[in-house]
Amino acid sequence: MDLEDIPSEFVDRAIGPVTVLFGAKGGKYPHGNSLLVRGTNETVVIDPSLGIVERGGPAPPADRVLLSHCHEDHVAGAHLYADQPWHFHEADLPGIGSLDAFMAIYGFPPEVEAGFRRVALEEFHFTPRTDALAYQDADVFDLGDVQIEVLHTPGHTRGHSCFQVKWGNGSESLLYLGDIDLSSFGPYYGDAWSNLEDFERSLARVREVEANFYATFHHIGVLDSRGAFLERLDRYAAVIERRETRLLEFLSEAPRTLQEVAAHRFVYRPGDAVLFAEPVERRSMGMHIERLVRAGRVEELEADLFRAR
């Protein structure tokens, strides 16, 4: 298919051996930005998103599919590569085996899950696959003069991983951050397979990675300098602290139940029409409460009633 046939909202950007295939709306959820990495021996597509489906025509050819993690928006275009191997971190791999296993990653209550099953199938083309392959931290995919190195960065999901693409004998690189998306929304750790403190350790880890370019799956897209990356990363990480500070304020006004905390909204804004806002608030802020209790800054007055000390 000719480049002119691609709708204008799907812009591509070439960086060394990497082509960033921007999704609709610059990759704002449910859309996302995929990467195509071409070496002399192999081409790899990373996180095939809805954009690859919606561009129409045949999907960009690739020899294998690398997934940063097993979430609906990241696997939305994977079905277009049914004949190629799919690779997930070993901790996320079970999630692609069936729709039930996929739902376990989120752990939504039944009434939310029923709707989300339909969304996963109809809007994100969820396609189970039992022969997907596992990768681990520090694994390297050698495409021939281009290497992709895995950094396991759990927190968003158990297996969430970043990929450092290196070329020019390792002199140049791009760090693909997946859903460490540097957005103003901040880190998302609201699923059953999420973990707040793992996320914080992963943020510290990616902060140390020297690269020429940094790319995210969602709307931030590509950052062209380490300075720009660090600025964004610090702002992004600060959202965690802001949620915790607001929570402490809320718990110092009066003792609250987790239900009241969730209803107050710390992750989403009050009134945001998000199907799964309630369970995500519960899980995310529950982890904050847990560690504040551990640190002696919040006490549990009776079962499920919390007050700041």
Ligand SMILES: [Zn+2]
């Ligand atoms: Zn995700």
